[in-house]
Amino acid sequence: MGNKCGRKEADPDSAWKQQNKEIATNPVYKFVDFTGGGKLIEAYKTGGATAVEKIAKTEMLPYLYNEGNGAIITKLDYIKWQCRMQAKYTGSSVWETRTDEQLLSEFKEDYFNKVVTHEACWDLNKRGGVGESPFHLLYLLDSPTHHAVGEILLNLYPKLSLDVYEGEEYFGESALHIAIVFGSLEAVKLLIKKGALIDQRCTGRFFLPEDQKKGYTKTTDYEGYAYYGEYPIHFAAATGNQEIYDYLIDHGGDPNAQDTFGNTALHMVVICNQVEMYKYIVRHHTLPAKTDIKNAVNLTPLTLASKLGRQTIFKEMLELGSLNS
Incomplete structure (x- = not known):
């Protein structure tokens, strides 16, 4: 060959x-x-x-x-x-x-x-x-x-x-x-x-998540030491940086953009367990992130939090009433 x-x-x-x-x-x-x-x-x-x-x-x-x-x-x-x-x-x-x-x-x-x-x-x-x-x-x-x-x-x-x-x-x-x-x-x-x-x-x-590094499989736990999403705004959300997140939003960043797995900025804060960042971007003063977008396996940020056992952020979601039916 x-x-x-x-x-x-x-x-x-x-x-x-x-x-x-x-x-x-x-x-x-x-x-x-x-x-x-x-x-x-x-x-x-x-x-x-x-x-x-x-x-x-x-x-x-x-x-x-x-x-x-x-x-x-x-x-x-x-x-x-x-x-x-x-x-x-x-x-x-x-x-x-x-x-x-x-x-x-x-x-x-x-x-x-x-x-x-x-x-x-x-x-x-x-x-x-x-x-x-x-x-x-x-x-x-x-x-x-x-x-x-x-x-x-x-x-x-x-x-x-x-x-x-x-x-x-x-x-x-x-x-x-x-x-x-x-x-x-x-x-x-x-x-x-x-x-x-x-x-x-x-x-x-x-x-990538660790279980995807040898090739794509439909099922993943999203766990990876450097899985921050793909877009710059995903990186800002995943690392919990509100100032950078705001600057990206002000210059055209889209919190609802979806990566290869279908994950948005909100999915990423769930995966990275950024509780304060979730509260911040879901109530953002300029462009609140949508809470009802489903990723590639039909999980919203809320159902993803449940699946991954992110109890604290899951409770915050319910308290904020952030699930759109």
Whole structure:
């Protein structure tokens, strides 16, 4: 075989192993590394914004599409990139003999990770081991220095805000998702101001319930150490951050948007047992979340709370009279 690209059965640590293997050899990590350093960070510490801008306009520029103005990644572009990434595991280059039509017809799309045409700024073929860019690492490392460098880069190249992890492990995760998890309201504001997509879906394996990581099954208990839903507003609800939730609502976030499992923001607060957040968003002053939406297995937030044994939040629902018949 060896000529088909799509989701493969890999060991749970394969993405981590691939990323760590590339840290020493992939030049993309020279800009920001996992130890808190890198050229951009050291430049900021020694020369401030001017030094960072110099690197961004010279050394970094060849890594960006159209001098930082972005480009469209098609489904075919993505398939070819995924084939190249898989070739690193197997050493096979058989896929290069396939026509574009064959690659498209043979591609096996993952149930969760739906590949769509999308815009990007950092060149897909010059990414890290899991399809990330140094820009993502700036928010993942979450220090004032890293955030400051992120702001400098965004001012130069706003379309960096559109970039997402392209590898299947963290597929669709944007810097906005990361900033929400860390509770950084200022970073959220900046990213949205610069164009981050308010409806970007994060569906990678890392973020799935544990019983779904080897493949979709209709029945799930929704338990996962990083299952926060898919949309940024789901992440804000699941992590109980009212300020960020409000900001997302004010900028077009939809609390009733449903993820692959059919779960809304209210379903997510039940799953993550965020009692105060449930009370907050169901009575929200701008856009109260609907309480009667059913997920993919016909569970409303109330019936989901009952099924999962979330007694405290279940009682709050009844006391608030939040069930719409």
